[in-house]
Amino acid sequence: MATxxxxxxxxxxxxxxxxxxETWIGYAFAIPATVLLAVIIGYPTLRxxxxxxxxxxxxxxxxxEFVGLQNFAALAGDPVxxxxxxxxxxxxxxxxxxxxxxxxxxxxxxxxxxxxxxxFRSLSMVTWVMPVIVMVIIFQFMMQNGxxxxxxxxxxxxxxxxxxxxxxxxxxxxxxxxxxxxNIPFYAIALLAAMNxxxxxxxxxxxxxxxxxxxRFRYITLPQISYVSMIMIVLHVTFTFKNFDVVYxxxxxxxxxxxEVLATYVYxxxxxxxxxGYGASIGxxxxxxxxxxxxVYVKLEETx
Amino acid sequence: MATSTDxxxxxxxxxxxxxxxxDVSPRRALGAYLVLGLxxxxxxxxxxxxxxxxxTTQEFLFSPELVPSPSDFTLRNYEIVLSRGDFRTxxxxxxxxATSTTLLVLTVGVLAGYSMSRFDYPGRNGLxxxxxxxxxxxxxxxxxxFYLLMFSLNLVDSLLGLVIAHSVIGIPLGTWLLKxxxxxxxESLDEAAKMDGCSHLSILRRVIVPLxxxxxxxxxFYTFILSWNDYLLVSVLSQTxxxxxxxxxxxxxxxxxxxxxxxxxxxxxxxxxxVILLFAVAQRWxxxxxxxxGLKGS
Numbered sequence: 211m212a213t214x215x216x217x218x219x220x221x222x223x224x225x226x227x228x229x230x231x232e233t234w235i236g237y238a239f240a241i242p243a244t245v246l247l248a249v250i251i252g253y254p255t256l257r258x259x260x261x262x263x264x265x266x267x268x269x270x271x272x273x274x275e276f277v278g279l280q281n282f283a284a285l286a287g288d289p290v291x292x293x294x295x296x297x298x299x300x301x302x303x304x305x306x307x308x309x310x311x312x313x314x315x316x317x318x319x320x321x322x323x324x325x326x327x328x329x330f331r332s333l334s335m336v337t338w339v340m341p342v343i344v345m346v347i348i349f350q351f352m353m354q355n356g357x358x359x360x361x362x363x364x365x366x367x368x369x370x371x372x373x374x375x376x377x378x379x380x381x382x383x384x385x386x387x388x389x390x391x392x393n394i395p396f397y398a399i400a401l402l403a404a405m406n407x408x409x410x411x412x413x414x415x416x417x418x419x420x421x422x423x424x425x426r427f428r429y430i431t432l433p434q435i436s437y438v439s440m441i442m443i444v445l446h447v448t449f450t451f452k453n454f455d456v457v458y459x460x461x462x463x464x465x466x467x468x469x470e471v472l473a474t475y476v477y478x479x480x481x482x483x484x485x486x487g488y489g490a491s492i493g494x495x496x497x498x499x500x501x502x503x504x505x506v507y508v509k510l511e512e513t514x
Numbered sequence: 515m516a517t518s519t520d521x522x523x524x525x526x527x528x529x530x531x532x533x534x535x536x537d538v539s540p541r542r543a544l545g546a547y548l549v550l551g552l553x554x555x556x557x558x559x560x561x562x563x564x565x566x567x568x569x570t571t572q573e574f575l576f577s578p579e580l581v582p583s584p585s586d587f588t589l590r591n592y593e594i595v596l597s598r599g600d601f602r603t604x605x606x607x608x609x610x611x612a613t614s615t616t617l618l619v620l621t622v623g624v625l626a627g628y629s630m631s632r633f634d635y636p637g638r639n640g641l642x643x644x645x646x647x648x649x650x651x652x653x654x655x656x657x658x659x660f661y662l663l664m665f666s667l668n669l670v671d672s673l674l675g676l677v678i679a680h681s682v683i684g685i686p687l688g689t690w691l692l693k694x695x696x697x698x699x700x701e702s703l704d705e706a707a708k709m710d711g712c713s714h715l716s717i718l719r720r721v722i723v724p725l726x727x728x729x730x731x732x733x734x735f736y737t738f739i740l741s742w743n744d745y746l747l748v749s750v751l752s753q754t755x756x757x758x759x760x761x762x763x764x765x766x767x768x769x770x771x772x773x774x775x776x777x778x779x780x781x782x783x784x785x786x787x788x789v790i791l792l793f794a795v796a797q798r799w800x801x802x803x804x805x806x807x808g809l810k811g812s
Contacts, residue, residue, distance in 0.1 A: 235714055236633025240641060243626035243685050250660065250682040251648050257659035271662055316553050322546035330550055332797050334557050339793045340786040341743035343761040347782045348564050351775060359563060362580050391557065399801055445649075452652040455745050476654040481750070486658050493655025500650050 259497075261490035268484040281491035291492065293467055294475040297382070298496075301471060302450045305389040306443055312390060313397020313442075318427075320402055331402070334395040342392075346459040349388055350375060378468045381461050385469050388456055397442055404438040405431060444507055448500060472496050568592070568780040575776050591780040595767075600755055601781065604763030607673060608742055609788075611759055614677045615741040616734050619684040623733055626685075627692030628714075628722055632704065642693070645686040653683075653746060661750055671753040679747045684737035691736070695729025696722055731799040739789045760785040 262281055266274040285291050316334070320327050337345070352360045353374040361371040374380045408430065416426050454473035457463060463470035463478070472492060480489030566582065567575060574586040595601055630642055660679070661670070669675030703725070704717045712720065723730070748762045755763075764785060767778035793800065 232633060233635040236629045236635045236638070239625040239629035239633070239714075243622040243645075243689055244641065246622065246678070246682055247645065247648060247685060250663070250678060251651065251656060254656040254659035254663060255651055257663075258655045261658060268658075315549065319546050319549040319553065322543070324543050324546045324550070327546075327550065330554065332794075332801065334553065335793060335797070335801070336561055336790060337557050339739050339789045340561075341745070341761045341789070343743075343745050343764055344782045344786045347764065347778060348560050351564065351567075351779060352560060354773075354775070357576050357578065359580055362578055365578070394553070394557065448650050452650075452654070454654055459745065473652060473654045476652070477657070480654075480658045490655065490658055493652055493658075496652040497655055500652070504650065 258490050259494055261487050262494045263491075264487045266486040268480060268486050271486060274487070277487070281488050282495075284488065285491060285495065290467060290470060291472075291475065294463075294470045294472050294492075295495075297469065298451055298471045298473075301382075301386065301389070302447055304386050305393075305450045306446050308386065308390045309393045309397055309446060310439065310443060312394050314401055316394055316398035317401035317405060320398060321405055331399065334398070336395075337392050338395045342455045343459055345388060345392060346456070349384065349460065353384065375461050376465050378465050381465055381469050385457055385460060388460065389450060389453070392456075393446065400438055400442055401435055404435040408434045440511075444504075447503060451500065451503075452496060564779055565783055568776070568783050570776075572776050591776045592784075595777055595780045595784060598766075600766060601763065603755065604758050604760045604766075605784070607757060608759040608761075608785075611673055611676045611680065612738050612741040614673075615680040615684060616737045618677060618681045619688045619737040620730060620734055622681075623685060623688035623692050624718065624723065624726075624730070626689040627696050628718055630689070630693045631696040632701070642690075645689055648686045657746070657750060664751060670751055671757050673757055675751050676748060676757065676759070677741075679751060680737075680741040680744060683744075683747075684740050688733040688737055691733045692726060692729050695726040699725045728799045731796050735792060735796045735800050738792060742789055 261274075263276060263278060264274040265277045265281075320331050352358050355361060355371065355373040360374070365371050375384060412430050413426055416430055421429070452473055453471075454477060457469055457471050458474050458477065461469045463474045472495070476489045476492045476496070478489075479485045479492065483489075568591050569588065570582045570586040571588050571590070574582050626645075630638055664670050664675050664679070667675075669678065699722060703721050707717045707721050742759075743761060744759075745761045748759050752758050752762060760781075764778065764781055767774050767781055
């Protein structure tokens, strides 16, 4: 009797001590990554939010003056900020919906498994892996005035030629095209993988029931790729909304602020106008919008 | 050699045969090719055209011709770009930074992924979501204090500073991807290793790492291209030619008002070549991994 209690007690003790060591080992393995992230992302994020309530200059970052909500009040009256906000929202909406639709189209075409489809699937990823600056150089070369291929073609058709990135009304659509060009393959691969995991029998059964290709797409394919679709869309809404380099490298926000987005405006305020606090306050607005988007998404997910 | 070509041929013939025998109507196949052709022209023609142009003379580039003739062919652009010492420095810097970043992310990512997959401790899920939520942060918001932090740590204008900056961007996704892969390894395998007296570190080395190789390949590939392609962080942290990497160094060929297009395009081709090659080698895992593993998430 006594020995039994004792052995049970020692088993608990053993379990408890193994829980302790296991827990600590678990923490120990996660520590390097966590510390790096906390120091290099966590701290700057909090610091960035803190900065938004100060007036500080990059030229003299030690000297900060607390201004409360003044930066945000100034934003409300800043026409460039409003333009940039509108461009960011419009760009995100256009880019993500076009990417999704065109990526879906490519996935459906690749799904036909015609000879050569596999090679094209791999090749098309080239646009996704290349550096953004290389993409921008390709597009600028094609659109350049005089001897850019696009202008050579337009000229031979007797149409107007110009440097199209410098053309108000054309520059913004070109930015949309670059985003889409870059990401179509990624959407296509992800959607294709989701489509390939749908059992073939479901299509057979639907065919026997007399469902046409459109009905099979609507009632079998679409519902089964909806999860991957949602993830792709949510990810790319955030990627596109915070994207900096496509706009900055191709037009720098021009011509005449026609392509200015929030990310480029933050960068310009902080690193070109040296207005750290004001730049940070724009960053905070971006963060709030991003959080709001995430919250709405999670709520929608829950109600589904 | 001859046999392998034979079997390849037979494979192709068989594949076409099998495809023709399926109840695919020629109209549908034609439609598929038409659509793929349109995508090909949109996605790949610009890249192919750029590569071709880098092998032509400057005269062709500034002529109103669209298609080069064989007499326009030259390797001169590559000779000029590759003989520039500063360009070579950028290339070496890119290699050092991207490789070190990848090694660092994989090391801490495997450890963190293992921890989050195999250990159950208070705060684990919170940590996992904290990692993931860093992906939501606008980098430009972090940029300002980040620059000041790196400045105070004396890491501005150093390759180490770039490695740390790139690693931190790569760690969250790397950890998340690796956790997903490690979750798929049956836990009975590390139990068995534990029975044999393996410590956690040797379980990692002998069981987890070998079995999660596809995941490591995907995370490594992703981190490498993230670091290799980065412009923003390099433009902020790098202040002299000694620490510039290729994407930022391409400005070399964009003078004040004129652009040496032939040299710029050539340098761009050289800049993207390593990631394309790497993708060609790793694509078997990358395509499947990014499509399924990367999205599997929790």
